[in-house]
Amino acid sequence: MSDIDIIHQAADQKYKYGFTTDIEQDVIPPGLNEDVVRLISSKKNEPEFLLNWRLKAYRHWLTMKEPDWAKVNYPPIDYNAISYYAAPKKKKELKSLDEVDPKLLETYDKLGIPIHEQKMLAGVAVDAIFDSVSIATTFKDELKKHGVIFMPISEAVREHPNLIKKYLGSVVPYTDNYFATLNSAVFSDGSFVYIPKGVRCPLELSTYFRINASQTGQFERTLIVADEGSYVSYLEGCTAPMRDENQLHAAVVELVALKDANIKYSTVQNWYPGDENGKGGIYNFVTKRGLCMENAKISWTQVETGSAITWKYPSCILKGDNSVGEFYSVALTNNYQQADTGSKMIHIGKNTKSTIISNGISARYGQNVYRGLVQINKGAENARNYSQCDSILIGDKCGAHTFPYLDVRNPSAQVEHEASTSSISEDQLFYCRQRGISTEDAVSMIVHGFCKNVFQKLPMEFAVEAQKLLEVSLEGSVG
Amino acid sequence: MPKPTDTSKILKHYEHEFQRLYGNSNGSLTILRRTAMDKFLTTGLPTPKQEDWRSTNLNSIMQAYPVASPKAELTYFDDLDFEYISNLPRIVFVNGYYTAELSDLSNLPEQMRVNSLTYLLKTDPEKLTRRLKQYPSDDVSVFTSLNTALFNSGTWIEIPDNLPESFTLQLINITKPTAEQQSYQLRNFIDIGENSQFNLIEQNIGLGTETYFNNIVTDLRAGRNATIKYTRIQNEAETGNHISSTLITQAADSQVESMVVSLGGQLIRNDLEFKLEGAGATGNLNGLYLARGNQLIDNHTVIDHTHPECSSNELYKGILDDDSHAVFNGKIIVQPDAQKTDARQINRNLLLSEKARVNTNPQLEIYADDVKCAHGSTIGQLDSDALFYLRSRGITARVAQTLMIEGFAKEVLETIADETTRALITNMVNDWFVNGNNGDDS
Numbered sequence: 063m064s065d066i067d068i069i070h071q072a073a074d075q076k077y078k079y080g081f082t083t084d085i086e087q088d089v090i091p092p093g094l095n096e097d098v099v100r101l102i103s104s105k106k107n108e109p110e111f112l113l114n115w116r117l118k119a120y121r122h123w124l125t126m127k128e129p130d131w132a133k134v135n136y137p138p139i140d141y142n143a144i145s146y147y148a149a150p151k152k153k154k155e156l157k158s159l160d161e162v163d164p165k166l167l168e169t170y171d172k173l174g175i176p177i178h179e180q181k182m183l184a185g186v187a188v189d190a191i192f193d194s195v196s197i198a199t200t201f202k203d204e205l206k207k208h209g210v211i212f213m214p215i216s217e218a219v220r221e222h223p224n225l226i227k228k229y230l231g232s233v234v235p236y237t238d239n240y241f242a243t244l245n246s247a248v249f250s251d252g253s254f255v256y257i258p259k260g261v262r263c264p265l266e267l268s269t270y271f272r273i274n275a276s277q278t279g280q281f282e283r284t285l286i287v288a289d290e291g292s293y294v295s296y297l298e299g300c301t302a303p304m305r306d307e308n309q310l311h312a313a314v315v316e317l318v319a320l321k322d323a324n325i326k327y328s329t330v331q332n333w334y335p336g337d338e339n340g341k342g343g344i345y346n347f348v349t350k351r352g353l354c355m356e357n358a359k360i361s362w363t364q365v366e367t368g369s370a371i372t373w374k375y376p377s378c379i380l381k382g383d384n385s386v387g388e389f390y391s392v393a394l395t396n397n398y399q400q401a402d403t404g405s406k407m408i409h410i411g412k413n414t415k416s417t418i419i420s421n422g423i424s425a426r427y428g429q430n431v432y433r434g435l436v437q438i439n440k441g442a443e444n445a446r447n448y449s450q451c452d453s454i455l456i457g458d459k460c461g462a463h464t465f466p467y468l469d470v471r472n473p474s475a476q477v478e479h480e481a482s483t484s485s486i487s488e489d490q491l492f493y494c495r496q497r498g499i500s501t502e503d504a505v506s507m508i509v510h511g512f513c514k515n516v517f518q519k520l521p522m523e524f525a526v527e528a529q530k531l532l533e534v535s536l537e538g539s540v541g
Numbered sequence: 542m543p544k545p546t547d548t549s550k551i552l553k554h555y556e557h558e559f560q561r562l563y564g565n566s567n568g569s570l571t572i573l574r575r576t577a578m579d580k581f582l583t584t585g586l587p588t589p590k591q592e593d594w595r596s597t598n599l600n601s602i603m604q605a606y607p608v609a610s611p612k613a614e615l616t617y618f619d620d621l622d623f624e625y626i627s628n629l630p631r632i633v634f635v636n637g638y639y640t641a642e643l644s645d646l647s648n649l650p651e652q653m654r655v656n657s658l659t660y661l662l663k664t665d666p667e668k669l670t671r672r673l674k675q676y677p678s679d680d681v682s683v684f685t686s687l688n689t690a691l692f693n694s695g696t697w698i699e700i701p702d703n704l705p706e707s708f709t710l711q712l713i714n715i716t717k718p719t720a721e722q723q724s725y726q727l728r729n730f731i732d733i734g735e736n737s738q739f740n741l742i743e744q745n746i747g748l749g750t751e752t753y754f755n756n757i758v759t760d761l762r763a764g765r766n767a768t769i770k771y772t773r774i775q776n777e778a779e780t781g782n783h784i785s786s787t788l789i790t791q792a793a794d795s796q797v798e799s800m801v802v803s804l805g806g807q808l809i810r811n812d813l814e815f816k817l818e819g820a821g822a823t824g825n826l827n828g829l830y831l832a833r834g835n836q837l838i839d840n841h842t843v844i845d846h847t848h849p850e851c852s853s854n855e856l857y858k859g860i861l862d863d864d865s866h867a868v869f870n871g872k873i874i875v876q877p878d879a880q881k882t883d884a885r886q887i888n889r890n891l892l893l894s895e896k897a898r899v900n901t902n903p904q905l906e907i908y909a910d911d912v913k914c915a916h917g918s919t920i921g922q923l924d925s926d927a928l929f930y931l932r933s934r935g936i937t938a939r940v941a942q943t944l945m946i947e948g949f950a951k952e953v954l955e956t957i958a959d960e961t962t963r964a965l966i967t968n969m970v971n972d973w974f975v976n977g978n979n980g981d982d983s
Contacts (some may be wrong), residue, residue, distance in 0.1 A: 460910065464905040472895070
């Protein structure tokens with residue numbers, strides 16, 4: 063069939079962002095033990111409390127077992143074969159972009175992040191992370207005016223130790239789960255955001271991640287604290303260079319939304335997914351969780367198109383009365399990609415509300431799992447949840463699975479879950495083709511329509527990128 | 542929580558029971574039983590760490606229950622209070638013992654075979670061995686292994702091919718223990734031939750105040766183009782524990798409709814699996830569970846679509862009052878070859894009290910692309926606007942509530958096509974409503 067030809071032909075589309083930059087790096091030898099933890103901490107000039115916290119996490123990690131409940135398959139990871147720290151060797155303080163290594167700037171250009179044009183770009187401050195150390199931070203002054211703190215977490219540890227002490231590990235404790243505990247022990251860097259009381263952050267904050275040095279696990283740690291009545295929108299996006307060896311990425315994101323605060327966290331994830339035979343690709347094992355106090359709101363939006371394996375459940379703990387949690391997701395698995403993703407909504411406060419919209423697209427041999435939990439605790443009077451998980455299957459070798467868990471302990475709760483799985487119907491395709499639209503475009507249109515409800519939730523700058531990304535990823539699967 | 546030492550004591554107890562009952566025999570059936578017993582011993586009793594048992598508190602059966610042997614214990618039956626449809630044939634067991642005084646098998650079609658397993662175990666154990674070997678031995682629940690090792694009663698039903706007209710049989714298992722802490726290991730084999738139509742109404746009724754544990758395994762096979770309605774009413778005593786595993790295997794173009802009503806008991810766990818093993822098979826699963834007090838009612842269903850053009854439709858509804866807890870776990874699997882599958886599943890729960898709790902996990906596992914699958918799950922309470930509307934028309938709060946609860950249950954009851962069966966179940970459900978919070982003696 064010609065449709066199949068188109069699918070196969072297009073499936074050979076290569077990963078567009080596969081390139082690496084040769085920059086000398088400061089890498090510690092592979093292996094993990096207490097000394098490595100101490101070394102990471104000393105390289106970063108960390109205060110005593112953080113080293114102790116890392117060590118506690120490391121010792122706890124030794125007692126834990128790697129989880130195996132997710133519906134993903136991968137060869138066992140040798141945690142001693144990974145190097146836990148990599149930093150570009152050139153490490154002097156940079157005052158302007160001219161001082162940045164031109165090779166780095168070139169990399170950003172290829173990725174479509176023209177740093178030197180950023181000031182002209184509409185209101186986006188980028189804290190660009192090249193491997194594990196932050197190189198350039200822009201728009202700092204403007205944020206400073208509003209009292210917003212936006213800096214690499216390694217700097218924040220030194221400059222705002224009290225905030226870090228208070229909030230680091232407050233939502234995702236170092237004992238939380240295997241990968242989060244590992245992250246707590248060896249986290250390399252990440253972003254720290256603090257929005258003071260009543261401030262509406264004037265810019266969309268954004269971080270670009272990029273894994274560069276081969277065999278370097280990336281252990282990002284992000285902490286966002288929105289003080290009472292504040293608002294922030296945070297964008298996270300990533301592309302990774304083409305690599306044959308699997309690279310482990312175990313990030314932790316913690317959000318704290320105090321009374322009346324509002325955090326919008328958007329992700330476009332495009333790590334290297336492996337080639338068409340399932341060779342290589344990133345293992346993306348991420349713990350993301352937000353805490354909502356009274357009247358607060360946290361909204362997670364994610365577009366997941368990359369990674370060989372995605373293991374990720376952005377969650378909201380709705381602790382305060384009237385708090386709101388939202389989760390909007392598009393997850394695409396093509397070739398041999400596997401995704402086990404979803405959300406957890408824990409309702410503790412009264413009148414709490416949560417919404418889960420999850421769209422999964424599986425193509426070729428891709429396996430896509432929605433796994434979620436909605437828990438209504440005894441005291442959560444009048445809690446409300448609505449979940450909708452839809453899946454599209456493209457090709458007869460892929461799989462789509464739905465595993466929602468609903469645990470309700472309060473009769474006043476209203477919880478609804480709906481899920482459906484189907485292929486793109488022949489009628490739909492026929493209708494489009496009959497109007498002169500090629501199969502390729504028709505499938506693309508239908509999938510776009512399918513994901514629209516999530517794309518609408520993304521900030522404008524991101525929505526464009528996400529659409530593009532999906533198109534590229536789809537080209538490799540449907541035509 | 543039972544301590545690990547307790548569990549090993551229980552395992553030892555069942556091994557002891559095995560030795561007591563079958564230690565001296567060495568037929569092929571005993572070899573099969575021994576394998577199952579070993580499997581039970583190595584697997585051990587379930588813990589909340591196991592995905593299939595994570596929300597199910599099994600404390601009430603984590604004790605050493607002696608296995609009751611079926612015998613004529615009762616001579617006086619007048620105080621056995623149970624409902625049945627009087628003009629339909631019935632086979633009645635009391636504590637696993639076939640009781641002719643209560644049964645009526647006068648109108649059975651000639652070609653049909655109905656036996657008690659106790660009889661077959663004595664006369665033709667080879668037949669049972671052959672049949673058991675057809676049962677999948679891997680991936681069965683640990684309670685099925687226990688049952689295979691120890692079963693000593695139950696029913697054998699064989700319906701020939703091309704039965705000219707639809708036939709209904711009532712299977713009534715009454716449990717009225719004569720000693721404390723008895724366990725009853727029942728096994729049912731039901732084979733329905735090609736093109737035949739068969740209705741089975743099974744009732745599990747518990748009487749008395751002794752604690753007991755029913756472990757029931759049913760294996761039903763539907764031949765090509767057979768039509769089967771399988772209604773199952775569980776009305777155990779307040780002190781009764783009921784674990785059941787039912788496997789329904791369907792050949793091409795067969796239609797099976799199951800209806801599982803759970804009313805009584807302390808701990809209820811129903812595992813129901815449909816295997817659609819021929820093209821064009823249809824499986825419909827309906828269920829209603831009503832729980833109060835500190836009852837736990839757990840329904841696990843699996844629908845395995847292995848062939849193309851099959852469809853399944855599932856509707857389970859639950860009403861929960863007091864401290865009760867319900868678990869619903871429904872899995873739809875669509876295997877790579879099962880193109881053109883149409884599978885639907887709905888679970889709805891109504892919570893009537895502050896302390897009632899529901900865990901519902903509808904699951905889809907889909908490996909084929911040309912399919913239509915959907916599931917939905919809701920948990921809620923009575924709509925206050927609707928209540929207000931009724932009360933504004935002069936209806937008392939209590940009556941208004943009852944009306945709405947009945948309306949909620951009605952959707953499931955209406956799936957029962959046969960009027961007499963529906964009337965029987967509706968009666969029981971109404972009794973449950975009327976009993977309210979004042980205890981629900983069977």
